[in-house]
Amino acid sequence: MDAMTLPERSEHLLGALQRRLGPQAVLVDADVPARNCNDWSASLPNRPRAVIRPVDAAGVADAIITCRKARLPFVPQGGLTGLCRGAAPEPGWVAISLERMVGIEEIDPASATITVKAGTPLETIQKAADEAGFFFPLDLGSRGSCAIGGNLSTNAGGNRVIRYGMTRELVLGLEVVLPDGTVMTSLNKLLKNNAGYDLKHLFIGSEGTLGIITRVVLRLFPKPRSTMAALCALKDYSAVVALLDAARSGLGPLLSAFEVMWPDYWDVITARAGVRPPVGAGHGFYVLVEAQGTDESIDAPRFQSWLEDLMERGLLADAAVAQSLAQTKAFWEVRDICAEFGQVLGPHNAYDIGLAVGRMDEFATRCKADLANGIAGCESVYYGHIGDGNLHLVSWVTGLPIERQPKAEMDAIIYGLVREMGGSVSAEHGIGTLKKQWLGHARSEAEIALMRTLKAALDPDQLLNPGKVI
Amino acid sequence: MDAMTLPERSEHLLGALQRRLGPQAVLVDADVPARNCNDWSASLPNRPRAVIRPVDAAGVADAIITCRKARLPFVPQGGLTGLCRGAAPEPGWVAISLERMVGIEEIDPASATITVKAGTPLETIQKAADEAGFFFPLDLGSRGSCAIGGNLSTNAGGNRVIRYGMTRELVLGLEVVLPDGTVMTSLNKLLKNNAGYDLKHLFIGSEGTLGIITRVVLRLFPKPRSTMAALCALKDYSAVVALLDAARSGLGPLLSAFEVMWPDYWDVITARAGVRPPVGAGHGFYVLVEAQGTDESIDAPRFQSWLEDLMERGLLADAAVAQSLAQTKAFWEVRDICAEFGQVLGPHNAYDIGLAVGRMDEFATRCKADLANGIAGCESVYYGHIGDGNLHLVSWVTGLPIERQPKAEMDAIIYGLVREMGGSVSAEHGIGTLKKQWLGHARSEAEIALMRTLKAALDPDQLLNPGKVI
Numbered sequence: 051m052d053a054m055t056l057p058e059r060s061e062h063l064l065g066a067l068q069r070r071l072g073p074q075a076v077l078v079d080a081d082v083p084a085r086n087c088n089d090w091s092a093s094l095p096n097r098p099r100a101v102i103r104p105v106d107a108a109g110v111a112d113a114i115i116t117c118r119k120a121r122l123p124f125v126p127q128g129g130l131t132g133l134c135r136g137a138a139p140e141p142g143w144v145a146i147s148l149e150r151m152v153g154i155e156e157i158d159p160a161s162a163t164i165t166v167k168a169g170t171p172l173e174t175i176q177k178a179a180d181e182a183g184f185f186f187p188l189d190l191g192s193r194g195s196c197a198i199g200g201n202l203s204t205n206a207g208g209n210r211v212i213r214y215g216m217t218r219e220l221v222l223g224l225e226v227v228l229p230d231g232t233v234m235t236s237l238n239k240l241l242k243n244n245a246g247y248d249l250k251h252l253f254i255g256s257e258g259t260l261g262i263i264t265r266v267v268l269r270l271f272p273k274p275r276s277t278m279a280a281l282c283a284l285k286d287y288s289a290v291v292a293l294l295d296a297a298r299s300g301l302g303p304l305l306s307a308f309e310v311m312w313p314d315y316w317d318v319i320t321a322r323a324g325v326r327p328p329v330g331a332g333h334g335f336y337v338l339v340e341a342q343g344t345d346e347s348i349d350a351p352r353f354q355s356w357l358e359d360l361m362e363r364g365l366l367a368d369a370a371v372a373q374s375l376a377q378t379k380a381f382w383e384v385r386d387i388c389a390e391f392g393q394v395l396g397p398h399n400a401y402d403i404g405l406a407v408g409r410m411d412e413f414a415t416r417c418k419a420d421l422a423n424g425i426a427g428c429e430s431v432y433y434g435h436i437g438d439g440n441l442h443l444v445s446w447v448t449g450l451p452i453e454r455q456p457k458a459e460m461d462a463i464i465y466g467l468v469r470e471m472g473g474s475v476s477a478e479h480g481i482g483t484l485k486k487q488w489l490g491h492a493r494s495e496a497e498i499a500l501m502r503t504l505k506a507a508l509d510p511d512q513l514l515n516p517g518k519v520i
Numbered sequence: 521m522d523a524m525t526l527p528e529r530s531e532h533l534l535g536a537l538q539r540r541l542g543p544q545a546v547l548v549d550a551d552v553p554a555r556n557c558n559d560w561s562a563s564l565p566n567r568p569r570a571v572i573r574p575v576d577a578a579g580v581a582d583a584i585i586t587c588r589k590a591r592l593p594f595v596p597q598g599g600l601t602g603l604c605r606g607a608a609p610e611p612g613w614v615a616i617s618l619e620r621m622v623g624i625e626e627i628d629p630a631s632a633t634i635t636v637k638a639g640t641p642l643e644t645i646q647k648a649a650d651e652a653g654f655f656f657p658l659d660l661g662s663r664g665s666c667a668i669g670g671n672l673s674t675n676a677g678g679n680r681v682i683r684y685g686m687t688r689e690l691v692l693g694l695e696v697v698l699p700d701g702t703v704m705t706s707l708n709k710l711l712k713n714n715a716g717y718d719l720k721h722l723f724i725g726s727e728g729t730l731g732i733i734t735r736v737v738l739r740l741f742p743k744p745r746s747t748m749a750a751l752c753a754l755k756d757y758s759a760v761v762a763l764l765d766a767a768r769s770g771l772g773p774l775l776s777a778f779e780v781m782w783p784d785y786w787d788v789i790t791a792r793a794g795v796r797p798p799v800g801a802g803h804g805f806y807v808l809v810e811a812q813g814t815d816e817s818i819d820a821p822r823f824q825s826w827l828e829d830l831m832e833r834g835l836l837a838d839a840a841v842a843q844s845l846a847q848t849k850a851f852w853e854v855r856d857i858c859a860e861f862g863q864v865l866g867p868h869n870a871y872d873i874g875l876a877v878g879r880m881d882e883f884a885t886r887c888k889a890d891l892a893n894g895i896a897g898c899e900s901v902y903y904g905h906i907g908d909g910n911l912h913l914v915s916w917v918t919g920l921p922i923e924r925q926p927k928a929e930m931d932a933i934i935y936g937l938v939r940e941m942g943g944s945v946s947a948e949h950g951i952g953t954l955k956k957q958w959l960g961h962a963r964s965e966a967e968i969a970l971m972r973t974l975k976a977a978l979d980p981d982q983l984l985n986p987g988k989v990i
Contacts, residue, residue, distance in 0.1 A: 241681070496702050
């Protein structure tokens with residue numbers, strides 16, 4: 051083998067792996083499917099040298115060792131719904147896809163845990179939990195496509211963070227294959243386990259740069275027995291903050307969502323997307339408040355009287371309370387329509403900002419003006435999980451294709467303002483490669499140096515997803 | 521300086537540090553106070569070579585660099601209330617104590633955060649939060665003495681984990697001095713921040729072996745507006761598990777504590793500690809259930825009717841509901857009395873086990889029998905935060921002083937059973953040195969190897985708290 055060139059050696063090693071794992075497990079060059087060439091970000095695809103699709107952790111380890119011998123960089127792939135190219139391959143890389151590692155391994159009612167393979171779609175887990183009489187609270191727009199391993203790798207947020215926390219808080223144990231091929235099985239089911247370092251948090255949120263997650267133990271929760279929702283219209287942002295305070299103290303831990311929409315968002319969805327909103331236009335802000343309780347007969351009247359009290363106190367300009375599950379769903383469509391912004395707005399760039407709750411409107415106002423003044427024809431709309439300090443915005447210049455949208459100029463204006471206001475360039479989407487140049491706007495040199503120390507300790511040869519995040 | 525011996529060099533370097541930081545900041549040899557020689561475990565004290573007491577992170581960094589130059593191992597110290605010798609010095613070490621780094625730096629109502637110095641006692645933080653109109657939920661018996669930095673280092677649990685999570689879940693940001701003297705300031709206040717690796721979780725729960733935490737940003741919560749408590753008597757453990765299920769689904773997120781006491785615990789506190797319990801003796805189990813709500817007028821009747829329904833269904837043998845805050849406190853005394861077991865039982869060893877909720881009673885029954893059969897005169901009692909999967913037990917042989925208690929034999933029986941039943945040798949107390957030999961009972965070789973990799977990456981010279989945990 052020493053007489054081989056490096057490409058010959060790669061071909062030889064991938065061929066041997068294919069013989070060990072089966073023909074469906076290794077797809078090379080032209081056989082690589084389009085889906086494995088990109089994520090959901092608005093980027094150009096890259097065809098990897100090969101896609102390896104193992105069915106278990108031993109297969110992932112075999113794939114990793116093969117890549118190491120061939121000196122081929124490798125990237126883990128789940129549902130490929132990421133927005134920052136964390137799971138996107140570079141030319142010449144190998145993709146290790148978990149698409150065949152799908153399924154529920156165990157539901158343990160006594161421990162209230164579900165153990166799943168890392169390639170399992172989020173929605174499959176939600177349904178399995180529901181059928182077993184439990185509730186799995188992680189929920190995001192890509193639920194049908196995203197894989198739980200990717201949810202862990204990006205520490206996904208979504209709609210219920212205010213009540214249940216981010217993905218990190220829902221994980222009890224995991225199995226991971228390290229960059230050297232070691233399988234580390236740490237499928238802890240215990241809520242409290244202080245026996246040595248908590249290793250799972252190293253892999254959650256590190257975007258597949260420190261190991262490849264292969265199995266996960268997740269927490270399950272009791273099913274909510276009542277769901278209440280209201281769409282509220284308010285005069286100004288100080289009323290929004292007052293409503294959040296009132297929701298936190300008045301609804302307490304029942305509060306399960308607090309989604310704020312700025313009026314420009316409202317105008318776009320009513321004028322361009324044809325949504326028929328439950329309250330009228332012309333208000334300063336719109337907030338979707340949701341609470342989950344344990345007893346419909348007590349919780350629903352209580353929610354109603356909590357709202358009436360706020361109305362009497364003059365905090366709300368208008369409010370509609372959902373009278374049925376169908377109405378609750380309709381309220382959520384107002385918020386979820388942003389998943390279809392591609393159709394509604396045409397080509398645009400999406401941002402995911404972490405900010406202090408109290409400064410959100412200041413940011414939105416300044417950002418909108420700076421974009422409009424700095425870039426000819428630039429529009430932007432604002433919305434987000436405000437209860438979690440997470441603002442989303444999309445910006446675009448009407449009529450330009452995605453490759454001609456002035457992304458670099460938008461980035462500079464938006465992330466410059468984030469830095470100035472002490473925010474984060476990523477609240478929930480991650481860094482990948484697309485936000486890498488802006489990481490220093492949110493993290494100090496000492497922090498980034500420590501990230502590099504950890505990466506070098508686990509992956510000294512820089513073969514696992516190199517150049518991502520840091 | 522090259523002509524100096526190592527002890528001369530240490531003396532010279534510590535003298536220079538004292539001139540820089542002030543005479544109160546460096547205490548050497550005989551001037552080292554007794555408090556810095558031990559933690560709260562039943563161990564013999566070790567006098568360190570010196571105690572350094574900086575007032576800020578720069579002082580901690582200076583202390584660390586001094587220790588490195590002198591090749592002296594150093595250990596961080598907070599309230600020294602740990603039970604596993606994580607903060608206890610070995611002979612010849614330097615203790616870097618945070619006892620002068622005490623105080624609240626900021627309460628930010630808009631972000632619902634409190635920023636504190638790491639040496640601040642937990643109770644000081646609870647009171648400051650309360651005075652500012654918030655609730656800080658971390659609570660444990662040593663609240664008046666333990667320091668928040670130590671709470672982070674051990675990822676402390678305590679009484680409210682079932683509702684608010686462990687210390688880890690309450691931390692948003694921290695400042696830490698790394699083993700090389702780098703000050704890493706990561707005082708994040710954002711609930712969602714996925715900009716790069718989440719570094720704080722590396723330091724939380726690693727027992728001061730990866731860095732010295734100097735400041736902390738903690739989450740604050742709305743004050744509960746109602747507190748309901750009941751002391752329930754039950755026939756058997758299956759009724760306890762059914763009660764836990766009923767509490768989770770019926771009280772939902774209001775459930776704030778679920779503390780179980782086995783009958784031997786009950787007998788000890790009534791017969792020997794003189795506690796007058798709110799329900800009679802002779803039952804199979806005793807459970808303290810607590811719920812925190814947002815509206816006394818709705819929550820209290822609801823809690824009462826939830827209990828009455830369980831009584832009618834035959835799940836409870838007896839129950840007392842607290843009718844006042846004083847009664848709630850009296851109920852908690854029944855559970856908190858274990859902090860005085862030293863006076864009640866005499867010399868004993870305390871254990872802190874993580875276990876699947878469903879197998880707790882099987883463990884307790886087998887463990888009690890194995891201890892009684894294996895060690896002449898060995899008694900044991902069982903209690904714990906069962907809702908979190910955390911069992912405490914104490915065991916002793918009456919009449920023996922602590923140094924003659926058969927700890928090694930007890931350890932072998934108890935931790936052997938923990939391993940067999942897939943539990944953890946530490947749910948909340950940590951490993952330190954006292955449980956180090958048992959770490960392999962709860963964690964795999966691959967996990968321990970990764971812990972060593974992390975330790976070597978951050979502290980290649982093994983000078984920060986060496987030999988602890990791993």
